[in-house]
Structures are given as C-alpha cells and as structure tokens.
Amino acid sequence: MAIETSNECMSAEAARAILDNGLNCRVNCDIPPQFQVGELVRAKVTHPKTYTRLPRYVRGKVGNIMKDYGVYVFPDTVGQRLSTKPQHVYSVRFAAQEVWGKEASANDALYVDLFDDHLEKV
Amino acid sequence: MNGPHDLGGMQSMGAIPIEENEPIFHSEWEAKVFAMSFATFGNFFTVDETRHASERMPPGKYLSSSYYERWLFALELLLTEHSLVSSAEIEEKIAELSQSNELS
Amino acid sequence: MTAYHHHAGSDPKSSSDSNIASDIALRVKAIEALLIEKGIVDPAALDTIIETYETKVGPHIGARIVAKAWVDSEFKQRLLADGTSAIAELGLTGFSSEHMIVVENTSEIHNLIVCTLCSCYPWAILGLPPTWYKSFAYRSRAVIEPRVVLKEFGLEIPENVEVRVWDSTSDLRYLVLPERPEGTEGLSEEELAKLVTRNAMIGAAKVDLTTVPSEVSQ
Numbered sequence: 048m049a050i051e052t053s054n055e056c057m058s059a060e061a062a063r064a065i066l067d068n069g070l071n072c073r074v075n076c077d078i079p080p081q082f083q084v085g086e087l088v089r090a091k092v093t094h095p096k097t098y099t100r101l102p103r104y105v106r107g108k109v110g111n112i113m114k115d116y117g118v119y120v121f122p123d124t125v126g127q128r129l130s131t132k133p134q135h136v137y138s139v140r141f142a143a144q145e146v147w148g149k150e151a152s153a154n155d156a157l158y159v160d161l162f163d164d165h166l167e168k169v
Numbered sequence: 170m171n172g173p174h175d176l177g178g179m180q181s182m183g184a185i186p187i188e189e190n191e192p193i194f195h196s197e198w199e200a201k202v203f204a205m206s207f208a209t210f211g212n213f214f215t216v217d218e219t220r221h222a223s224e225r226m227p228p229g230k231y232l233s234s235s236y237y238e239r240w241l242f243a244l245e246l247l248l249t250e251h252s253l254v255s256s257a258e259i260e261e262k263i264a265e266l267s268q269s270n271e272l273s
Numbered sequence: 274m275t276a277y278h279h280h281a282g283s284d285p286k287s288s289s290d291s292n293i294a295s296d297i298a299l300r301v302k303a304i305e306a307l308l309i310e311k312g313i314v315d316p317a318a319l320d321t322i323i324e325t326y327e328t329k330v331g332p333h334i335g336a337r338i339v340a341k342a343w344v345d346s347e348f349k350q351r352l353l354a355d356g357t358s359a360i361a362e363l364g365l366t367g368f369s370s371e372h373m374i375v376v377e378n379t380s381e382i383h384n385l386i387v388c389t390l391c392s393c394y395p396w397a398i399l400g401l402p403p404t405w406y407k408s409f410a411y412r413s414r415a416v417i418e419p420r421v422v423l424k425e426f427g428l429e430i431p432e433n434v435e436v437r438v439w440d441s442t443s444d445l446r447y448l449v450l451p452e453r454p455e456g457t458e459g460l461s462e463e464e465l466a467k468l469v470t471r472n473a474m475i476g477a478a479k480v481d482l483t484t485v486p487s488e489v490s491q
Contacts, residue, residue, distance in 0.1 A: 059317035069371035072444035098221040104177040126217030155436040160443035177389035179413035198301040204319040262303035
C-alpha cells in the first residue's frame with residue numbers, strides 16, 4: 048500500500064502549524080516488541096540498495112538494548128513510499144571496541160536508534 | 170543504500186570546520202532552498218524521501234557539494250521525478266531570468 | 274547578501290566561486306518562480322519558514338530547558354525520563370523536535386550528539402544546526418574518534434570518563450543536559466539560561482563561567 052501525499056500547497060498558516068507542532072512519527076498501537084531491554088542483539092548484515100537508517104558501521108555488531116522507545120513509522124519503507132510499517136525503536140548500545148576494535152577507548156560507547164527490522168537475536 | 174551519505178567512521182575528512190558567529194543561512198538562495206523543501210515536506214514528499222533523494226546524489230558530487238547544494242539536488246530530483254516541474258521548464262526559466270537580468 | 278565564508282577543513286563550502294554561486298542563485302530563483310506559478314509553494318509560507326528559523330527558534334530555547342532543569346529537580350527528573358512530555362510542559366515543541374531524548378552529562382559520563390547519515394538535529398529546540406555539525410568531518414569522525422573531535426573543541430575528556438556518542442538515526446532528537454558549573458548557586462533561572470551555549474547542548478562544550486556574558490558575571 049503506497050503512501051499518498053496531499054499534494055496541496057502549504058499555506059503560511061499550515062507552515063506555522065507544522066513549525067509549532069511538527070509531524071508526528073509515533074504510532075499508537077499495540078505492536079509487540081521483538082526485543083526486550085537488556086537483551087543482546089546483532090545489527091543485521093544487509094546491504095539494501097534502497098533507503099535505510101541502519102548505518103554500515105554497526106552492521107554485524109552486537110549491542111545491548113538499553114531502552115524501548117515505543118512504536119514509530121519505519122523510515123526505510125516510508126522513504127520509498129511503500130508503507131509506514133510501524134515497529135519498535137530501541138536505543139542500542141554498542142561498545143566502542145565492538146565497533147572499532149582495541150584502538151578505541153575501553154570506556155566509550157555508541158548509542159544508535161534501531162528498529163525491529165534492523166536487528167536479529169544473537 | 171551504501172551511498173556517500175553513510176559517513177560514520179570514514180577517515181581523512183580533516184579538521185572540524187568551526188565557524189564563529191555563523192549566520193543561519195550564508196546566502197539568500199540557501200534560505201530559499203530550505204524553505205521550498207520545508208514547504209513540500211509531508212505535502213508532496215515524505216521527509217525520508219527527501220533524505221533519500223540527497224543520498225542518491227553521485228558519490229563524487231555528494232562529497233564535493235555543500236549542505237544546501239545537496240538539498241537543492243534532492244528538491245530538484247523529487248520535483249522532476251514526481252512530474253511537478255520538468256528539467257526543460259527549469260532551464261527555460263533560467264534562460265528567461267538571465268535575459269531579463271541582462272536587460273535590467 | 275552575506276559573503277561566502279571560507280574555513281579550514283576539507284568540507285566543501287557554500288560555493289566559493291562567485292560564478293558558480295550566482296549560477297546556483299539563479300537556478301534557485303527559477304525553481305522558486307516555477308513553484309509559485311504552478312501553485313506548489315506559497316511565497317507567504319516561504320517567508321514564515323525563513324523568518325521562524327532566522328528570528329524565532331534557536332539555542333535560547335534549549336537554554337531555557339537546561340536552566341529550568343538546573344533549578345527544578347523534579348522537572349529535571351521528568352525531562353530525563355520523558356523529554357518529549359517535559360519539554361511539552363513548557364510549550365516548546367515543534368518541527369524536528371517532536372520526539373525528544375535528553376541525556377545528562379555528569380562527572381562520569383560525557384554525551385555527544387551526531388547524525389552520521391544526514392544532519393538530524395532538534396530544530397525547534399536549538400534552531401538549525403551549525404556548519405560544523407553538518408560537516409563531513411564531524412559526521413564521519415564523531416563516532417570513531419570522539420575524544421579527538423572533542424579536543425578540537427577544546428574539551429579534554431579524562432580517560433576514566435565514559436564518552437557516549439548518540440547517532441540520530443531515527444525520528445528521535447537528542448539534547449544534552451550539561452553539568453551546572455560550580456559557583457552559580459546565586460544565579461536565577463534566567464541568568465543561568467544565559468550561560469548555556471548551543472555547543473554545550475550538543476556535547477561539544479561544557480558550560481563554563483569564564484565565558485559568562487559580562488552582565489551575568491557581576
């Protein structure tokens with residue numbers, strides 16, 4: 048189901064409303080999370096030729112789910128106008144050394160927002 | 170897409186260009202590109218579609234363009250792909266404006 | 274019109290060649306004229322959008338949030354637990370700040386915000402991002418060598434302090450709650466807000482009393 052846009056000219060009043068209120072990307076629905084806080088996950092090794100918000104530097108790396116931010120529309124499919132495909136977004140913590148090796152500081156970490164479809168169980 | 174935008178971890182990009190007392194826009198055209206993009210966000214294109222459009226810029230061009238040059242590329246790409254404006258119309262309008270500039 | 278700026282680093286500038294710059298300016302004028310003729314954009318909307326980012330939103334908004342968190346510990350707890358609702362209490366939400374996460378810098382943790390894939394940034398809270406935040410140098414290096422990047426901003430983070438780099442890959446936007454500097458106990462919320470810089474709310478600076486505007490330092 049393709050995403051349709053209104054194709055209406057944005058008036059100054061409409062611009063004001065969007066500036067003040069923004070565009071909501073959160074979806075209020077009970078889609079169960081695929082992962083739990085505290086769980087170890089792996090960012091998928093995948094190289095889609097289309098739009099994705101899964102950066103290359105974490106693909107194949109193992110991280111820890113720190114927080115479940117709730118259900119949001121999925122940019123990877125929204126960017127192609129395919130569907131909103133709502134799913135959970137998590138804050139995933141990757142140790143700097145997991146991503147960059149021993150040259151990175153042992154104390155440091157990367158926190159990346161990833162969606163259910165970006166992750167797999169370890 | 171493994172495009173030029175996926176920059177995390179790339180090296181040899183030089184020092185961070187820290188600019189003191191930076192204006193919001195560095196020229197009027199930057200402000201206009203920003204505003205035209207904003208005015209089409211949601212109404213004509215999804216915001217992610219506009220992000221992806223700039224990622225589709227050829228890598229050599231992406232890495233040698235400024236931020237708002239990439240926005241301009243994305244705006245033009247989406248306007249033409251969705252048949253809202255044609256490339257020929259843009260070129261004609263440029264010719265028309267540059268002629269009236271010369272006359273004035 | 275503002276002159277084009279040159280600065281260090283390998284990032285491309287707003288076109289420095291004046292011929293190229295005038296070509297782009299003409300191209301943008303042409304597209305604008307066409308979009309208006311075709312009823313795709315309304316010039317009044319363009320003015321509203323530009324005016325908002327040039328004169329209304331900016332780091333002063335984020336500074337109000339930080340200052341309130343410094344003086345009101347209950348607000349601070351709500352802000353860290355649910356940034357979106359706590360910021361909405363102050364009526365300060367807006368485009369590209371719809372879903373906010375606030376992370377706190379402490380003596381043990383230093384947070385730094387980046388968007389490696391584009392330049393996502395909390396526009397309604399901090400205004401449009403500075404050139405450095407949008408630069409290829411920052412987007413590429415912040416995740417792999419954050420401590421070296423922070424040194425370029427004059428911040429030396431001790432090895433025992435954990436550096437957390439937050440990559441804004443989703444529709445959530447991040448704000449750093451900087452540490453309140455010592456010696457500010459007597460200052461009001463309004464005076465505190467004046468100390469808070471944009472870079473401190475991205476994690477690229479600390480709030481420092483030595484940079485206090487003169488009217489506050491007295």
